[in-house]
Amino acid sequence: MIVFPAIDIRNGKCVRLVQGDYSQEDVYGNPVQMAMKWQEEGAKALHLVDLDGALYGTAKNIFVIKEILQLSIIPVQIGGGIRSLTQIERLLHMGTARVILGTKALLDPTFVKEAVQEFGESIAVSIDAKEGYVATNGWTKTSTILALDFAKQLEDVGVATIIYTDIAKDGMLAGPNLQGLKQIDEVVQMDVIASGGITSFHDVYELKRMGLYGAIVGKALYTGKLTLSDVIE
Template identity: 55%
Template sequence: MILFPAIDILNGKCVRLIQGDYAKGKIYGDSPINIAERWVSRGADALHVVDLDGAKTGKSSNRDMIKEIAIKTDIPIQVGGGVRSIEQIEDYLSIGVERVILGTSAMKNPRLLNLAVNRFKEKIAVSIDARNGLVATDGWLKVSNVLAIDLLKQLEEIGVQKIIYTDILKDGMLQGPNFKELQVIQNATSIQVIASGGITTLEDVKKLKEMKLYGAIIGKALYDNSIDLTELLEVTQDVG
């Protein structure tokens, strides 16, 4: 299982939100680039980067900073937040991003999703962000009437190879992931699943590994020093 330390960028700073609420954010560093280098120095094999400004505006607001992270870390990074066009995807891939994540656009623009998956294949992942089982969009600011499990089936038909599944109510709460929902998602699809939201302890990571998930995104628990990245990597390093 691959661990992805999370780097969420808002107004040029590294922040963590609680349940996706932009009004409930905490700044953990003025330089997301330095934070990225910290996680790499502690053994991270990959990074999960989100442009929170872009998630609201639909523009790659922190593109230059993300480029610098890709250059300086020299490990695979996946990037999401505000990706709404093929041109944005091409640009991110051209600056060294390994995988581009589509969220809102996967819901609102099926044509874009189809084009992206057909053209870039495994370079595309889709973020399914759910609140009480319903898909949220626009930086989690809006909740649709689409069930996450129904969207998952559509993504499989299109040929999506990886998803990031986030239970918004767990995100940033340090109360553990929604194992029950993750197991439902894992059992329902052949798509590789990356878990996100609420992962807090070494036991959480061990359980996700036992569930045979592809990966897990670790956020607030790392920044609050609730868990140690080196310890987590020791648990997961025997699985690629």
């Protein structure tokens, strides 16, 4: 199982939000320095999110992202406000290993199909769930589509990887939604990356035991509750 340190970027800074709430923000300095720190501590891959992009639908932090990609020697997956094939192509050309679609994937199924046909396994989709339903627009809106149903739809069009986040767990340091992750992993054959609330060695162990492809760890690393090198070991 791959452990992905999370680097959420807002206004050019590395931040963490609580349950996706843009008014509850902790700042942790320079995203580029943080990327290098996690790389030096043994990360095998990085998870970047352009929070401004997720909220406004445009690549607000592209220069920071470009610098990270230029310096990184490990794979980097990136999401946040990616809503065109041109954006995907630009990020892949810059060296992104995997591009993560969010809101656009739910609102425009044809776009997902076209992206997968064009870029194959370089496309992942983030399923952000709130009480079982898919949330959109930087988690500020909730749809009427069940996360499980959406996962099946994505698999049908050829998506290879999904990131599943329970918003209620994100940034709360209270453990992931193991039941929700297990349900998703049982109904699809795609690679599932867990996100949201991963706080302890026990959490990481349980996710590995479930056979998940990856786990994204954010606030627990930034607050020191988990040490990346220890988790990887």
